[in-house]
Amino acid sequence: MRLARHRYRTVTRLSGELLVANRILAARVGELVTVRSADGRAILGEILALDRDTILVQLYGESAGLDLAATEIELTGAVQKMPVSRAMLGRTLNGAGQPIDGRPCYLAQAWRAVTPRPINPAGRAAPAEFIETGISAVDGLNTLVKGQKLPVFSCAGLPAKELVGRLLHGAGPGFALVFVALGLTFHELSYYLAVLDRTRADCVAFLNRADEPVMERLLAPRLALTAAEYLAFDLGLDVLVVITDLTSYCEALRQISSTREELPGRRGYPGYLYSDLAALYERAGRLQGRPGSVTMIPVLTMPEDDITHPIPDLTGYITEGQLVLSRDLWRRGIDPPIDILPSLSRLMGKGIGAGRTREDHRTIADSLYSSYARGRELRRLAAIVGREGLAARDQSLLDFAAAFEAEFIHQGDERRAVGCTLDLGRGLLERFGVWSHG
């Protein structure tokens, strides 16, 4: 901490959430500053860059009303930190980490920097413990394991929040939840709050609504992950982090980047979007020799339903798989509309099999996958030549694909234990005689 308090009125430029001031002494990159407007309002900011005695500050909060002459800057000498405590569970905070549930702030057990040091890859433990979500398309075919980051790729108008609600509900009582809402509408937010209220007490929620500052949209996931790491690696809890919607996060990042007049990359997103997303996603994991895990489910909306858009594309390169929702399935009444062909769980192999789920899990999953893929291909063919133009075996693959969607993927409100999911899959393969198809 600084011993003397220096205040400066040397602001030379204000633009959106950015402030430039000069004649500042001994500033540090990442240091927090307090900015006071003429009417005494205080806004927190962070030093982004230094050039001789000039600093570039990113403001967390509403910058409207600031002026060049009267705005006062005070350096705090501290980097952004977050008070963390077991008592966070059960609380609701805003995007800046302040309680908004009408109760006083919890007592901090520790203060942690919100942009932590990366996990040493040599210190990670390979994720291998199965998590039962109760959803057949996930448990059976895209198995989630503790410490994994498995995003949901949705499209506007698809029931992503219902799927997330189900995952929040489904992750057993052993899990602590960290829920992060970024730029959500009131409508979406009230849905999630109802889910959380109904199901869990051991949850901490960070909420940033669509009409709240975009800077808090960038800060909230960092605060939340700092809390998650504390709960997991200090207290030994299994933590499930759900962040929705990452598309709002990336748009906020693009907005700030263009305010900074940075060179735009693909579709105007900054060239460091990959590294920035990685700094969030890579905080999921497990540590060798320590209990606790951070499992992450980021949710994003694919603009124009396009999986090659930079946001899903870069996300897919960092996360360990993805669950892709399909408009086509949803139109046909399949709920949840998870399209298993582009979906993938990279860590599934270690989480399934004898002693974890069941010995025949891999065989069933592979058979379901390849038979369904072939069935989908045949649908295209059948559309051209007609069903009768297909061989008998191909006709049964067609029937299998339909039944697989209606009975295995579709499950409505039902929760299925993994054994039940596998029996269902095995039953389908046997019913249509497509079991041996490789």
Added chain:
Amino acid sequence: MSGRVSGVCGPTVRSDAAGLALHERVAVGRQGLTGEVVRLEAAGAVIQVYEETRGLALGEPVTGSGSSLEVVLGPGLLGRMLDGLERPLDRLLASQGPFLEAGGALPALDDRRCWPFTPGRRPGETVTAGDELGWVSEGRLRHPILVPPGRSGVLAELASGSLTAGATVARLADGTAIPLGQRWPVRRPRPYARKLAARRPLVTGQRIIDLLFPLALGGAAIIPGGFGTGKTVLEQAIARHAAVDVVVYCGCGERGNEMAELVADFAGLADPRTGGPLLDRTVLVANTSNMPVAAREASIYTAVTVAEYYRDLGLDVLLLADSISRWAEALREIGAALGQMPGEEGYPTAMAGRLAAFVERAGAVETLGGRPGSLSMILSVSPPGGDCTEPVTQALARACGASLILDTRLAHSRHFPAINPQASYSLFETEVRDFCQETVAADWSSLRQRCQARLRAEESLAEVAEIVGLDGLQDRDRLTMEAARLLRRRFLAQSAYGTETASSLAATAGLARRLLEAGDAALAASAAGRPLAEAAALLEIP
């Protein structure tokens, strides 16, 4: 040689220090962050810092080292996990805990470890660069200690017995000391006597590669593929099974969990060639996506320098990088931070040239000591949206001799490795053909051609079937398609897990021959007038 920090923006630091050289390694700030001089101006130096700059203040010291970014090379690298600057991540774990601190420097070679050195020369003998001074045992590897490039003279002293990495192995008459652990600047290729033409195949154990798109020892290949097409799984399968002496695996901006899985797997698996743990023939360079971006840029140079070192010992070395696109992204981020004028898709205009120069470090060589050695490269590429027309894939395709293109449609139907047999190619086929015909199978080349012909026939028939339906095809054509499907399912697809993980060249040739012959028999039966079902039954081979 020293000065102060005058500006910070992300990984780019400005300093008023005078007397620094371009590409000189510098220590920045009180924490001693590692940086490299990337630009010199009248007012001072612009430094690219390889570590997190958060917390750095104006006025903190900047000190030059007098040398460029270097790594230390010697026994003790095998089995290690290093970061992009060659810091030993496994040892940092013990000293710092599970989170990486900035500035915490530990040498890559553990100085507490002793190596029993057996001298092979005597004082008074004249030695030149590349000559063997003696050797140590590094696990199962007889690790020769060589006179480093640029050194020669009369041996004045030669050590023997137990030596640490920092110890002097030999001293020349002119006073030059040769240490066990030698330093080398990562951006400068290590010299060799001459490059040799590639003749021997790089056996990967993957049937589709070894028969249809063979690689050569000393060659470079790329694996482009969108996410989910199995680049990492394929690279790791090759790292496990490739018939080489040393594998350097560079996780360049990749996932931390996958690196953890790789280490766990490699520690548990045995190297089929030696019986020892697979990890003992492997060096891992891991700069995951959330580690500092500038160190990611350096990581492929660190990896290739380590690989060249083992090549210089006369070994066959394979460098796998996953993925080069992440390296290019790092280059783009750094370029933007330095205010460089961007070229195509925002990449610096120097990108293609730097990639080509990097790939040029691959090759089969005669080392300075006259031994044959080889450095092969397999580089995975992650084209945005799976679109291979983008600049990184294109730049690498020009520089590399083979391209194994992974196909999203094959991956979706869980056909792995999802190598597209129509779009992929290898220019090494002609180079390794003679070797395979002489040592594996006389009909090697014809097997390859027959496989490809059958797959091509299927492709053109599939277009017809789209229109007229399978039943609209003649029996002969339906059999041709079935025969090709047999080939795809039984030969081209190869699980990276389970029992059938690697295939020897002989087994690969044998299986191809068996499947082709079954197809020929079915077609012949049909031509002889036998009913379709009867002919198709000939394809049902166990």
